[in-house]
Amino acid sequence: MIIKKTINAFVTAWKGLALTLKHFLSVNKRRKSIDIKSDNYFDQKEGIVTVQYPHEKMPVPELGRYQLDVVIDDCIVCDLCAKICPVDCIEIESIKGTGPIGVTSDGTTKRLYAPKFDIDMAKCMYCGLCTAVCPTECITMTDTYDRSVTNVAELTYKFSYMTPEEAKLRREELAVQQAEKQAIKDAALLKAAQEKGKI
Amino acid sequence: MNFYIISILLALLLFSFVAAFALFAVYAERKIAGFIQDRLGPTENGKYGSLQTLADILKLLQKEFIIPSAADKILFSLAPIIIFISVYMGFAGLPWSAGVIPISLNIGVVYIFAIISIESIGILMAGWGSNNKYSLLGALRSVAQVISYEIPSGIAIVSAVMIAQTLDMNAIALRQGIGTPETIWFLGFWDVSHVGGIFSWHIFQAPHLIIAYAIYFIASLAECNRAPFDIPEAESELVAGFHTEYTGLRFGFIFLGEYSMMFLVGMVGVVLFLGGWNTPLPNIGALKLADWTSGIAWGIFWTFSKVLVIVGVQMWIRWTLPRVRIDHLMDLCWKVLTPLAFLCMLCSGVWRLLIM
Numbered sequence: 075m076i077i078k079k080t081i082n083a084f085v086t087a088w089k090g091l092a093l094t095l096k097h098f099l100s101v102n103k104r105r106k107s108i109d110i111k112s113d114n115y116f117d118q119k120e121g122i123v124t125v126q127y128p129h130e131k132m133p134v135p136e137l138g139r140y141q142l143d144v145v146i147d148d149c150i151v152c153d154l155c156a157k158i159c160p161v162d163c164i165e166i167e168s169i170k171g172t173g174p175i176g177v178t179s180d181g182t183t184k185r186l187y188a189p190k191f192d193i194d195m196a197k198c199m200y201c202g203l204c205t206a207v208c209p210t211e212c213i214t215m216t217d218t219y220d221r222s223v224t225n226v227a228e229l230t231y232k233f234s235y236m237t238p239e240e241a242k243l244r245r246e247e248l249a250v251q252q253a254e255k256q257a258i259k260d261a262a263l264l265k266a267a268q269e270k271g272k273i
Numbered sequence: 274m275n276f277y278i279i280s281i282l283l284a285l286l287l288f289s290f291v292a293a294f295a296l297f298a299v300y301a302e303r304k305i306a307g308f309i310q311d312r313l314g315p316t317e318n319g320k321y322g323s324l325q326t327l328a329d330i331l332k333l334l335q336k337e338f339i340i341p342s343a344a345d346k347i348l349f350s351l352a353p354i355i356i357f358i359s360v361y362m363g364f365a366g367l368p369w370s371a372g373v374i375p376i377s378l379n380i381g382v383v384y385i386f387a388i389i390s391i392e393s394i395g396i397l398m399a400g401w402g403s404n405n406k407y408s409l410l411g412a413l414r415s416v417a418q419v420i421s422y423e424i425p426s427g428i429a430i431v432s433a434v435m436i437a438q439t440l441d442m443n444a445i446a447l448r449q450g451i452g453t454p455e456t457i458w459f460l461g462f463w464d465v466s467h468v469g470g471i472f473s474w475h476i477f478q479a480p481h482l483i484i485a486y487a488i489y490f491i492a493s494l495a496e497c498n499r500a501p502f503d504i505p506e507a508e509s510e511l512v513a514g515f516h517t518e519y520t521g522l523r524f525g526f527i528f529l530g531e532y533s534m535m536f537l538v539g540m541v542g543v544v545l546f547l548g549g550w551n552t553p554l555p556n557i558g559a560l561k562l563a564d565w566t567s568g569i570a571w572g573i574f575w576t577f578s579k580v581l582v583i584v585g586v587q588m589w590i591r592w593t594l595p596r597v598r599i600d601h602l603m604d605l606c607w608k609v610l611t612p613l614a615f616l617c618m619l620c621s622g623v624w625r626l627l628i629m
Contacts (some may be wrong), residue, residue: 076608081610087593090593090594091589091590091594092595093593094309094589094592094593097308097310097311097358098308098309098589101308101470105311112491121311122308122311122312122313123311123312124311124313125311126316162349213464215419253519
């Protein structure tokens with residue numbers, strides 16, 4: 075009984091020791107960091123697994139779930155991303171254009187200017203909901219994930235390139251257009267009232 | 274006067290050796306642990322991370338000495354010193370090469386065995402002095418374990434001493450190689466006095482000493498609180514056991530004691546069972562390998578490489594086997610190792626009387 079137990083103890087201990095020895099001896103092999111999509115991803119069974127991060131990087135998908143990027147020329151300023159964001163990290167201001175102001179790359183007509191399109195990456199929780207709701211797919215998640223800054227304000231990414239002067243100009247244009255419209259409307263109302271008075 | 278200068282120089286030499294070995298061993302341990310777990314271990318400081326432990330010790334040196342307000346200040350601050358000194362003094366009685374022994378004692382085995390046990394007093398002082406339940410639990414476990422395992426390890430040592438018929442470490446090592454003063458037999462039938470090499474080691478002079486060495490090796494793992502017998506500092510249960518409250522250089526000394534203990538128990542095992550400084554290469558006919566690889570420098574080389582292999586095995590075991598539960602630990606000690614060790618001692622007596 076006790077002899078059997080002792081032998082068993084040595085046999086099982088040796089099994090473990092042989093296993094660790096096998097790993098120890100395969101130390102000069104390195105598991106290559108290959109893309110998880112490649113067919114032989116699970117074929118690498120031995121070697122060091124450490125990825126020495128700043129010196130080498132794991133391959134990540136081009137549209138990984140990392141930092142957000144906006145192609146502002148494709149944005150129609152619909153504000154859907156800001157609305158769906160669970161942590162409210164997207165801030166958008168919009169100015170109505172005086173007419174259609176351009177066309178996005180997928181053919182949608184743009185009617186609004188975006189003087190402000192800020193994403194606070196410090197708040198972002200990388201859920202990717204904004205990319206799902208975007209009708210023109212102008213907001214995407216990229217493969218960039220390493221960003222350290224000394225000032226937290228630098229984590230607020232500003233995607234709009236509209237200068238304040240230009241924004242002011244657009245607002246004035248809009249104000250002029252609205253005033254014109256209002257004038258037409260007022261004139262029409264006045265006319266209608268006068269006609270009513272005549273009758 | 275010269276005697277004192279030489280003694281002090283020897284002590285300094287041993288201390289610098291112990292410190293250098295501890296630095297190397299911590300680095301080796303981390304690298305081995307890394308490789309076994311398919312990691313790389315330290316890589317950043319110096320080439321292949323070789324300066325990592327130096328950086329660690331520099332950090333430890335700068336740290337503040339914190340004594341918990343409820344601690345027993347005298348015990349708390351004395352404990353690391355006692356732990357380290359007891360291990361460090363053990364090195365005084367160990368032979369490095371033929372005649373190269375800091376203090377040649379004719380009761381060297383008893384001296385080393387006694388001095389190693391003092392470590393458990395230091396551990397108990399550390400645990401009790403910390404006034405912390407985890408530390409105390411760790412210390413109690415450690416003392417229970419060390420004292421229990423001294424019995425099988427002591428009996429295993431005695432069975433080797435009975436074969437050697439001397440307590441002098443130097444003489445024990447001497448009779449396991451080509452320079453032996455008496456005739457030695459490989460397994461009792463082949464005269465290997467002039468063959469030497471691996472055949473003349475104690476474990477091959479009397480085959481039951483292989484079992485005795487296995488017992489001694491297992492017990493020595495328990496005595497230096499190494500895994501799988503690391504319950505005194507079981508991280509997952511007791512924070513860090515008896516050295517939970519220690520900071521800075523005091524912690525450094527406990528660590529130094531722990532790693533030099535590994536070398537010490539390994540070296541005692543090597544001297545008693547594995548031929549000490551004697552070469553593992555035998556004389557084969559005209560190839561006088563044993564004669565060619567014997568000498569003072571060769572002796573130091575062989576001692577050092579044998580002990581390093583043993584320390585490597587200790588580390589390999591640590592990173593393989595899971596921790597033993599305390600009742601299993603005591604079970605193993607009292608029900609398996611102790612009777613086996615007594616059996617080995619009996620075999621030694623019979624062997625000495627009938628065969629040698």
